Amino acid sequence: MNTHDTNTDAASESPVMSRLERRYRTVLRMLPRWYRDDREDEMAAVFLTERDDSVDLEYSWPGWGETAAVAALAIRTRLAGDSGPERALAWGQAVRLVALLGLAAWAAGGVASELAVAIRQLGFPQYAGLAAADQGWQVGVSTLAVVCAAGAFVALVTGRRGAAKWLAVAALGGHLAIRAASAVGGNLTSLLTADVLLLIGVPVLCLFAGYHREAPPVQHPARWLTLGAALMAGSAAIYTVQLWLVSPxxxxxxxxxxxxxxxxxxxxxxxxxxxxxxxxxxxxxxxxxxxxxxxxxxxxxxxxxxxxxxxxxxxxxxxxxxxxxxxxxxxxxxxxxxxxxxxxxxxxxxxxx
Amino acid sequence: MRYIALVIQRPLSEQAFLVLTALAEEPLHGYAIVKSVGELTDDRVRLSVGTLYGVLDRLVADGLAERDRDEVHQGRQRRYYKITDTGAGALSDEAERLAANVRVATERLRLRGLRPSIAGGSL
Structure with a gap:
């Protein structure tokens, strides 16, 4: 097989940059500078090889598939996993930790809240009036979302990152569905609350961005599970005391x-x-x-x-x-x-x- | 500023397997790898440039491929990549694993009276 051209004598002056090349180099700007310094010309050359048609070079665009592939490469290089410059590795670690900490807090808070609700139903009649707002399908969806969030955290810590991503999306979807239903009922601000968008949405985004194929597995899974359990126990204790005091x-x-x-x-x-x-x-x-x-x-x-x-x-x-x-x-x-x-x-x- | 690379053994993805297969014969530059992978798979797998460089980065970081030489062709840079001995070993292991899977599947299908074509034809 000889699919490559080995004729180095063909080297000549640099070709005039076409509009297609300019557009492709614009797409490549998603990549970090240190990566572009090394690879931009090489990637542009591969992309433009055998594209000689003047109409194509003038009017074509890189295409969604190529753009998505470069975007994925940009995420992997900016949020490096196990190889890359120290800063890219540090940013990758930071994003992965935000995903882990966010999922831990989300899961622990959710489970603790469910526990507090269960305790309320068992023996706090003075709190029954406040429970009325939680009735309907939202209760079931909320519980399911909490289970999914807890499952996502455990799956991520134990190395099942594909399952973790699906479960996190399901949990986020559950929360958004409840908020959307509330928005339909007239409370439009409930859809844009910072707790959902920032404390849940951002960790889910970090989960997808940081845990790419090259990302290393979670270190010290037992410690992370202990942290999640401690957060959950502490939150459950605080919620229960607050219910006991019926404190506003x-x-x-x-x-x-x-x-x-x-x-x-x-x-x-x-x-x-x-x-x-x-x-x-x-x-x-x-x-x-x-x-x-x-x-x-x-x-x-x-x-x-x-x-x-x-x-x-x-x-x-x-x-x-x-x-x-x-x-x-x-x-x-x-x-x-x-x-x-x-x-x-x-x-x-x-x-x- | 240090560049850190931790070599972690992980299974070859199909794309990585195909790129290593393309490089097994001779060093190739990026476009030649894309073309070769297309030919190897009857255009079933068409690597985008972004995907190709993600795979090449991974292979180089894992020590399965390495940069060979740079050339300039018609004013454009071409960088050639070659498979390493470690990469050849990994490709051989993966090929054996896939061949074993094919053998098992073929035997089971024969028990059902089916005769799969190893050459890639339909059952």
């Missing part, structure tokens, strides 16, 4: 777990390795940003409710939401500065030798 002011366990966890990472000598990891620091900074943005929306709503004299306890909720937002912002800012320093230590990104 409810703290957000995930936010305080984040604040305490980030504080420990920044201070504890036992977590020095995590503190030295640009990927970990960036992941915690991203989580802090997501929690802060969600907190801002919660605070805004709480403040709106507190101005309504018919709603009791909203003032306390507003103060707590503000405190949680400030705490997550402070922790996120501190770890964000540490992340920037850690990335600077990695130096500029250059192509492979």
């Amino acid at each position: 002011v409810a703290i957000t366990p995930a936010t305080w777990a984040y604040v305490l966890g980030t504080g420990a990472v920044l201070i504890s000598p036992r977590l020095a390795r995590v503190r030295a990891s640009a990927g970990w620091l960036a992941a915690l900074a991203i989580c802090g940003a997501l929690l802060t943005l969600t907190g801002v929306q919660q605070t805004y709503w709480a403040m709106q409710l507190s101005s309504d004299p018919a709603v009791s306890g909203a003032g306390g909720w507003a103060v707590l939401a503000l405190a949680e937002t400030a705490a997550s912002a402070a922790a996120g800012l501190a770890v964000g500065i540490a992340a920037i320093r850690a990335f600077r230590r990695l130096g500029p990104v250059r192509a492979a030798a």
Whole structure:
């Protein structure tokens, strides 16, 4: 077989760049600079080989299939798995950690909430009035979504990332369906709440972007499962106490777990390795940003409710939401500065030798 | 700035298998690999450029293929790739595994009175 042209004598001056080539090079700009420096000319040459028709070169476009393939390559190179420049590896690790932490918090919070609802149904008649809002098909879908979220976390940690992605999409779909139904009922803002879009949507996006074919398996699966179980137990305890007190002011366990966890990472000598990891620091900074943005929306709503004299306890909720937002912002800012320093230590990104 | 590569053994995807097969005969440049894979599969598999370089990156990172030489043809850069000894071994192992699967499937189908064509024809 001799499908390639070995005639090196044919080398001549560079051809004039056609519109098709310009368009293709524009598509290639999705790739990181260090990769383009090494590969752009080579890829353009492969794409344009045997495309000699002047009409084709003037009016054609790279096509959706080629564009999608370059986009997938861009994700794999920007969020490197097991090979690549240190910064690309750190970003890849950060995105994968956001997926893991987000799924852990989502699954733990969901299971804990379901447990609290079950306890409420077993023996808290004074809470029965509040349960009315949860009736209908939404209850079943909500439970199913929580099961799927928990399944996605366990599947990801135990190396079944294909199943994890399907389960995460199913869980996200369940949450969106409930919110959409609420929007149809007149509550249009429920569809765009930050908790769904940021605390659930972003980790699902990170799951798909970060866990590509080259991504390494999750390290220390037993520790991750322990973390998920601890989060779930802590959240369930907090929810149950709050139900017992029938308190209108409810703290957000995930936010305080984040604040305490980030504080420990920044201070504890036992977590020095995590503190030295640009990927970990960036992941915690991203989580802090997501929690802060969600907190801002919660605070805004709480403040709106507190101005309504018919709603009791909203003032306390507003103060707590503000405190949680400030705490997550402070922790996120501190770890964000540490992340920037850690990335600077990695130096500029250059192509492979 | 260091470039880090951790060699992890993983099964060959069909695309990686086909690219290694194309490189088994001689070093090829990117377009020749695309063309060769098309010929090997009767155009069933048509590699886009983005997909090809994803596969090549993986093969090079895993030590199964390596860069051979650069040439300039009609003003454009051509980089040739060649299979390594490790890559040839991996391709051989994968070919044996697939052949064993084919043998088992063929025997089972014969028990049902079917005679599959190994050459790729219909049953």
